[in-house]
Amino acid sequence: MSMQITRAYDRVKAIDWEPSYIGKDQKYVESTRFFLKGLKPVDPFKTFLREYFKMEQEKENRHYSVLEASSRLHSGPPDARWMESMKFILSNLATVEYAAGRQMGRMARSVAPMELRQGYMMQMLDEMRHTQLEMNNIRQNMRTWEDPAGYDIALRGAGNNVGAGLFRAMIEDVTTCDPVETSIGLQIFIETAYSNVFFVGMSAAAAAHGDNTLASTLLTIQSDESRHMANGWATLVTLLQDDRNIPLVQQALDKWSWRTHVSFGLANALSQDYFTKNRTESAKEAAMRWVYDEFFGGFYQKLERYGIKPPPRMEEQIAELDNLSHSAAVYVFGAWPFFYHRADPMTAADMDWLEKKYPGWHGRFGWFWDSYAKCTDPNDRAIVLKELGGLPNFCEVCQRPLIFPTPQAHSGRSRVHAGKNHIFCSAGCEEIFVNDPIHYQVGKSFYDLYHGCTLAEVVEHMGYIRDDGRTLMGQPLLRQNRMWTVDDLRRCDYVVQRPAPPPPADDVKPVQETAGGAAH
Amino acid sequence: MTHAGLKVSHKVTAKLINGGDAEAVVAVMLAANPSAVVKDYGSYLSLENEGPLFFNLADIGEELGRKYDVPAFLTILASYTGQIDVQDDTVSIAEIAG
Ligand SMILES: [Fe+2]
Ligand SMILES: [Fe+2]
Ligand SMILES: [Zn+2]
Numbered sequence: 001m002s003m004q005i006t007r008a009y010d011r012v013k014a015i016d017w018e019p020s021y022i023g024k025d026q027k028y029v030e031s032t033r034f035f036l037k038g039l040k041p042v043d044p045f046k047t048f049l050r051e052y053f054k055m056e057q058e059k060e061n062r063h064y065s066v067l068e069a070s071s072r073l074h075s076g077p078p079d080a081r082w083m084e085s086m087k088f089i090l091s092n093l094a095t096v097e098y099a100a101g102r103q104m105g106r107m108a109r110s111v112a113p114m115e116l117r118q119g120y121m122m123q124m125l126d127e128m129r130h131t132q133l134e135m136n137n138i139r140q141n142m143r144t145w146e147d148p149a150g151y152d153i154a155l156r157g158a159g160n161n162v163g164a165g166l167f168r169a170m171i172e173d174v175t176t177c178d179p180v181e182t183s184i185g186l187q188i189f190i191e192t193a194y195s196n197v198f199f200v201g202m203s204a205a206a207a208a209h210g211d212n213t214l215a216s217t218l219l220t221i222q223s224d225e226s227r228h229m230a231n232g233w234a235t236l237v238t239l240l241q242d243d244r245n246i247p248l249v250q251q252a253l254d255k256w257s258w259r260t261h262v263s264f265g266l267a268n269a270l271s272q273d274y275f276t277k278n279r280t281e282s283a284k285e286a287a288m289r290w291v292y293d294e295f296f297g298g299f300y301q302k303l304e305r306y307g308i309k310p311p312p313r314m315e316e317q318i319a320e321l322d323n324l325s326h327s328a329a330v331y332v333f334g335a336w337p338f339f340y341h342r343a344d345p346m347t348a349a350d351m352d353w354l355e356k357k358y359p360g361w362h363g364r365f366g367w368f369w370d371s372y373a374k375c376t377d378p379n380d381r382a383i384v385l386k387e388l389g390g391l392p393n394f395c396e397v398c399q400r401p402l403i404f405p406t407p408q409a410h411s412g413r414s415r416v417h418a419g420k421n422h423i424f425c426s427a428g429c430e431e432i433f434v435n436d437p438i439h440y441q442v443g444k445s446f447y448d449l450y451h452g453c454t455l456a457e458v459v460e461h462m463g464y465i466r467d468d469g470r471t472l473m474g475q476p477l478l479r480q481n482r483m484w485t486v487d488d489l490r491r492c493d494y495v496v497q498r499p500a501p502p503p504p505a506d507d508v509k510p511v512q513e514t515a516g517g518a519a520h
Numbered sequence: 521m522t523h524a525g526l527k528v529s530h531k532v533t534a535k536l537i538n539g540g541d542a543e544a545v546v547a548v549m550l551a552a553n554p555s556a557v558v559k560d561y562g563s564y565l566s567l568e569n570e571g572p573l574f575f576n577l578a579d580i581g582e583e584l585g586r587k588y589d590v591p592a593f594l595t596i597l598a599s600y601t602g603q604i605d606v607q608d609d610t611v612s613i614a615e616i617a618g
Contacts, residue, residue, distance in 0.1 A: 005608050045604070047606075051590075054591050196535070199598075200564055200598050200599050201561075204561040206563070207562050215563045219537045219563060219598050222598045223597055225598075226594065226597050226598070226599055226600060227594075229600075233603065233616075294529065294601045295601075296526055297526070297527050297528055298529040298531060298616065299601070300526070301526050301527075
């Protein structure tokens with residue numbers, strides 16, 4: 001290296017300029033409610049492009065050597081439960097990463113002081129790289145896995161699947177909120193608090209299930225995340241230099257603590273407990289380690305010196321961990337025809353493990369797996385979704401179905417706003433809506449699209465049919481005498497019905513609008 | 521001041537992509553920080569310490585028997601807990617000042 005990083009960094013900083021040919025209004029296309037004038041940002045990584053590209057090149061070289069080696073060594077097929085479940089997970093990751101790239105472009109364009117802008121710009125490139133790595137992983141699985149169906153429609157699935165609505169709602173919220181709030185949603189909560197659970201923690205699970213490709217993909221991605229976490233930290237402490245930002249930051253932290261718990265937190269929990277077989281720690285244990293010890297204890301707690309308080313629903317989030325993955329599994333397994341992978345239901349050994357890790361599991365969730373087991377043979381013409389009373393309502397903030405914390409005692413509720421009834425999964429989501437209702441006005445919901453359609457019509461419309469034109473992509477078992485077809489679905493005689501709305505609750509009060517700062 | 525539920529953690533961690541580089545990093549760090557522990561999760565190693573972790577790239581290069589620099593180290597740093605500071609020849613991770 002010809003020049004020291006720190007000196008070069010100062011030199012590069014000195015050549016930043018404001019364009020003379022357009023005004024600030026034209027340059028900064030979006031405003032923020034946060035106060036940014038006069039802040040002195042810090043960039044802990046001081047990375048600039050020459051080193052950045054060198055580093056990323058090295059990461060790619062290492063990653064592709066792993067892929068090379070694993071296709072050469074033929075170390076045996078990976079675990080089927082894992083490979084099937086990853087059809088759902090990988091398709092969503094690719095679209096979430098791409099949206100994160102868009103968010104960084106928007107932040108750099110809208111708000112970033114120069115020291116932070118540099119970090120955001122590199123993060124934008126990173127996120128494009130992540131999308132490509134995940135798309136390449138999907139492609140690799142399509143070529144090598146015994147059943148490519150589902151991987152071949154990955155992006156379509158991420159776009160129209162009802163379960164993928166969780167990811168779409170989460171990442172669109174980050175894209176369309178205040179551009180400074182984007183940093184708190186993405187870099188603080190999604191990246192610092194939650195992405196480690198999946199990208200680092202679950203890389204061990206990938207390896208334990210013989211999926212070295214994904215283990216390597218996840219880790220090479222997360223090595224960029226180190227910088228993204230630092231971007232979040234730098235942005236946050238920069239904002240906290242101005243006391244007027246403290247209540248605005250607090251409000252965003254309160255929102256995203258719950259918002260990320262119900263989305264990324266749920267996906268982590270489901271994956272860790274129900275998409276694995278060779279398990280070590282439970283989803284609850286992983287969340288306690290990564291999110292509540294390392295993030296809330298080692299990061300968030302240190303913000304107290306700025307006057308930042310713990311998020312008000314943190315205890316509720318922790319309490320939900322006893323049921324989060326199990327209720328999510330009721331949804332994803334129970335609605336298997338709406339998905340594009342073969343489900344592998346819990347065996348007796350799985351259930352013993354679940355009972356051991358979550359005492360009382362049998363009593364709370366055993367009934368579902370009993371019903372599931374009775375509805376797997378297409379000749380019986382019984383579909384578990386119908387036996388359980390059909391799909392529930394969905395939350396208009398996070399798109400969770402109204403079965404949380406548990407299907408029997410869920411916290412779903414309605415609220416009338418501007419003459420229209422809105423439905424939420426929880427007090428946390430209702431509160432987020434009340435603070436910013438315009439942000440959550442949905443276009444067409446699942447029931448607007450499909451109320452009155454037969455199950456077969458919905459699945460055909462979504463395109464989850466195999467190449468023979470009749471066999472479903474989604475299946476309730478990994479192996480069976482014959483696979484379910486769209487004709488089998490027709491014979492089950494199930495029509496999608498919009499459920500009655502839940503009653504209102506009275507535990508969420510409208511909050512005072514916090515006055516925001518003028519942009520720039 | 522702590523609130524109910526917000527347990528303070530003083531732990532600093534570095535999660536390293538498992539492999540030859542990570543083993544050399546861990547060997548150097550354990551020798552220099554007797555209080556540090558390493559946990560092997562298969563695909564990654566978690567280096568944990570109740571105190572700062574100070575990575576001297578020259579020392580790690582010595583252990584590896586080749587030149588080692590900041591970009592090479594960041595290639596295997598999958599994640600961390602704490603506050604990171606990247607300098608010319610060193611990377612440090614310390615507890616966030618509370
Ligand atoms: Fe990413
Ligand atoms: Fe990221
Ligand atoms: Zn919700």
